[in-house]
Structure formats: structure tokens, C-alpha cells
Amino acid sequence: MPRAxxxxxxxxxxxxxxETDIFHQAVRHWWNSKQPAGxxxxxxxxxxxxxxxxxxxxxxxxxxxxxxxLVGLGVKSEHIFLGGHLSTAPSILxxxxxxxxxxxxxxxxxxxxxxxxxxxxxxxLYAAVEFKSQDKSIGNNQNNRxxxxxxxxxxxxxxxxxxxxxxxxxxxWLGYLFVGNYKEDSDNKPVQIKQPHxxxxxxxxxxxxxxxxxxxxxxxxxxxxxxxxxxxxGARLYDSGVFIVTDDGIAMxxxxxxxxxxxFGPANFLRSLKAQILAHYPGASIKPNTxxxxx
Numbered sequence: 586m587p588r589a590x591x592x593x594x595x596x597x598x599x600x601x602x603x604e605t606d607i608f609h610q611a612v613r614h615w616w617n618s619k620q621p622a623g624x625x626x627x628x629x630x631x632x633x634x635x636x637x638x639x640x641x642x643x644x645x646x647x648x649x650x651x652x653x654x655l656v657g658l659g660v661k662s663e664h665i666f667l668g669g670h671l672s673t674a675p676s677i678l679x680x681x682x683x684x685x686x687x688x689x690x691x692x693x694x695x696x697x698x699x700x701x702x703x704x705x706x707x708x709x710l711y712a713a714v715e716f717k718s719q720d721k722s723i724g725n726n727q728n729n730r731x732x733x734x735x736x737x738x739x740x741x742x743x744x745x746x747x748x749x750x751x752x753x754x755x756x757x758w759l760g761y762l763f764v765g766n767y768k769e770d771s772d773n774k775p776v777q778i779k780q781p782h783x784x785x786x787x788x789x790x791x792x793x794x795x796x797x798x799x800x801x802x803x804x805x806x807x808x809x810x811x812x813x814x815x816x817x818x819g820a821r822l823y824d825s826g827v828f829i830v831t832d833d834g835i836a837m838x839x840x841x842x843x844x845x846x847x848x849f850g851p852a853n854f855l856r857s858l859k860a861q862i863l864a865h866y867p868g869a870s871i872k873p874n875t876x877x878x879x880x
Contacts, residue, residue, distance in 0.1 A: 603840075604844050604847070604850045604851050604852050605840045605841075605842060605843070605844065607650075607851040607852065607855070607876070607880075608646075608647065608650060608829060608842065608851050609839070609840075609841060609842075610646055610650070611646030611647040611649075611650045612646070612764065612829065612831055612836075612841045612842045613646070613836075613837075613841060614643075614645060614646030615643050615644065615646060615647075615718065615764055615831070616831070616833075616836045616837075616841070618642060618643045618645070619643060619720065643718055644689065644716040644718060644762075644764075647716060647762055647764070648667050648689065648690055648716070650876075651690055651714065651858075652665050652667065652690070653875070653876065654855060654858070654859075654875075654876050654877055654880075655692060655858075655862065655877075656872075656875075657871070657872045657875030657876055657877030657878065658859060658862045658863065658866070658869050658870070658871060658872070658877045659862075659866065659868055659869045659870045659871075659872065660692060660862060660866055660869065661694075661701050663699075663701030663702070664692055664693060664694050664701055664711075665690065665691075665692055666690070666691045666692075666693060666696075666699075667689070667690050669687060670687055674696075674699045675687060676688050676689065676690060676691045676713075678691060678710070678713065678741075678744070678749075678750070679744055679749040679750070680740050680744055680749070681740055681743040681744040681747055681749060682740050682743070683740070686737065686740065686741070688713045688714065688715060689714055689715055689716040689762075690712075690713070690714040690716075691710065691712065691713045691714075692710075692711040692712040692713075692862070692866070693708060693709065693710050693711065694708070694709040694711065694866075694867075695707060695708050695709055696708055707751045707752060708750070708751055708752075709752055709755070710750045710752075710757045711755065711757060711758065711861065711862065711865055711866055712757060712758040712759070712760065712858060712861055712862070713741065713757060713758075713759055713760070714759075714760040714761070714762060715734065715737055715738075715759075715760070715761050715762070715823075716762050716763075717730055717733075717734060717761070717762070717763045717764075718763065718764045718765060719763075719764075719765040719766065720765070720766045721766075727806055727809065727810075730763075731809075731810075731813055734761060734813070734817070735817065735822065738759060738761075738817065738822035738823055739822065741759055742759075742821075742822070745757065755861075755864070755865035758824045758825075758857070758858060758861035759822075759823050759824050760823060760824060760825050760826065760827075760854065760857070760858060761814070761817070761823045761825070761826040761827070762826070762827045762829075762854070763810065763814075763826070763827070763828050763829065764829040764830070764831065764842070765807075765810065765829070765830050765831075766830075766831060766832055766833070767806065767807045767830040767831075767832065768832045768834070769832065769843065771805060771806065771807060773805055773808070774805045774806075775802035775803060775804070775805060776802070776803055776804065776805055776806055776809070777800060777801070777802060777803065778790065778800070778801055778802075778803035779799060779800050780795075780799055780800070780801075781799050784796060785803070788812060788816070789803050789804060789809075789812070790803065807830060807845060810828055811828060811845060811846050811849065814826040814828055814846075814849045815848075815849075824857060824861070825853065825854050825857035825858065826849050826854065827849055827850060827851050827853075827854035828844070828845060828846060828849040828850075829842045829843070829844065829851070830842060830843050830845055831843070852880055855876075855877075855880045856880055859877060859880060
């Protein structure tokens with residue numbers, strides 16, 4: 586009779602000492618993708634941050650990490666779509682206020698034109714994720730990022746309500762993943778808010794504060810993103826969000842990013858996605874020795 590394997594011979598799970606380890610490689614890829622393709626740029630190139638951002642896909646590391654996590658939950662790789670508009674199997678969904686929206690990652694079974702072996706019936710959308718990142722010109726670009734994120738989520742849920750995704754059950758899960766270049770000393774640096782006609786919302790000006798002036802020092806840019814996630818998840822625009830900050834001072838270190846608010850850290854984000862998949866994806870199960878088994 587073959588002898589049972591001892592505990593010592595069993596494969597061990599990868600060790601995670603903290604949430605900063607979960608997306609370590611993804612953040613490393615984010616930084617590496619921003620490096621110029623060559624040491625020199627020709628005069629005809631755009632140069633600067635724009636040129637660096639065009640070199641490589643900055644969020645591919647996060648996409649691959651999520652793909653691996655989903656496969657660890659038993660999701661077929663053919664049901665995970667990551668492609669852009671030019672891909673043979675893009676992660677495009679219908680939209681209510683425009684023809685379509687290319688989400689960064691979707692989990693979808695029984696695609697009408699890209700089915701996996703064994704698929705049958707109408708398409709089933711299980712999850713979609715929006716990636717956002719911010720590096721340069723934070724003051725100028727933050728409002729644009731937030732407006733895009735709010736608009737995309739609103740469009741998603743109106744499309745769902747109007748049966749744009751065919752089925753109403755299961756309700757799809759919508760996630761938001763953000764990584765930004767914020768130096769630690771800027772976390773609590775106030776940023777000016779103007780209120781020339783009406784008072785700013787209490788969340789941003791403080792209770793019974795800043796009611797007697799048209800301009801005041803409000804939350805930092807980092808804090809504004811934390812407030813955005815709290816409000817958007819609370820309003821069910823997104824089911825879960827993750828907020829990661831990094832800076833060039835820690836980019837190449839083992840701990841290369843920070844989690845300003847544990848509530849919106851990678852572990853909670855992945856747990857929420859895991860619950861959706863285990864509840865609704867047929868045949869979902871946690872594979873041993875995967876990230877899905879640790880979270």
C-alpha cells in the first residue's frame with residue numbers, strides 16, 4: 586500500500602506577511618512600464634510623462650494578478666477578458682449613454698461570439714473591474730479621474746437596469762482599483778477648496794467648520810480619494826475598491842507601496858470579489874496553494 590505523504594512533503598502556501606505583499610509585483614510593473622523605451626528620445630517624440638506612459642501598459646501587472654486570483658477560484662481562463670478594442674476578444678460591454686465601454690477586466694460566461702467549450706445559453710456577466718492610475722499633475726487631473734469613475738459606474742448600473750447585460754441575476758460585481766504616486770508627506774497636506782455660492786458638503790469642510798469664508802484648506806489629494814471610495818461604495822456605485830499609493834522613494838524597495846486605509850486594501854477587495862465568484866460562478870472552488878486560498 587502506498588504510504589501517505591507526510592505533512593512536511595505537502596506543498597506549502599506562499600507566505601504573505603502583509604497586504605503590501607499582495608500587489609508588490611504589480612506595483613513594480615507599474616513603475617517599470619513608465620520608463621522610456623530607450624535612453625534617448627528623438628525630437629519628434631512627445632517626451633516627458635506622456636511618452637513614458639505610452640511605453641507599455643502600466644496596469645498589466647494588476648490585470649495578471651487578478652487573472653491568477655480568479656483562476657485560483659476555479660474560473661475558466663476563457664471566461665476572463667482583458668483585451669482592449671483591438672484584441673480578438675476584448676473586454677467590451679454595452680453601454681447606455683454610448684455604444685460601448687471597454688472595461689479593464691470582465692468575468693463573463695457564455696459570450697455570444699467568444700464562448701468557451703461547454704458554454705450554452707445567454708451570456709452571464711459575473712464581474713467587471715475598472716483600473717485607474719495617476720502619476721503626474723495630480724492637482725490638475727484628480728477631478729477628471731473621479732468624474733470618469735463616477736460616470737462609468739453610473740453608466741454600468743443604468744445599462745444593467747435596462748437589461749443591457751441580458752440577465753438581472755446574478756447581479757454583477759463592479760470593482761475599482763486605483764494606484765497613485767503620492768508622497769507620504771502629502772497625505773495630510775491640505776488642498777484649497779472654493780465655495781463661492783453654496784457651502785461645500787460637510788464631508789469636505791468639516792462639521793460646523795469653514796462656513797464663514799469662500800475659500801478654505803480642505804482634505805489632501807490622497808484623502809479625497811479615500812473619501813471618494815467611501816462615498817461610491819456606500820452609494821453602491823462600486824461593490825468594492827482598493828486604494829494604493831506609492832512614490833519614487835520606495836518604488837524599488839520590498840515594500841513599494843502603502844495602504845492608507847485598510848478598509849480599502851487589497852485583501853478586502855479580493856475577499857469581496859471572491860465572495861461573488863463563490864456565490865454565483867458554476868463550479869467555483871478554492872484551489873489549494875493559490876492566492877485565493879490565502880485571502
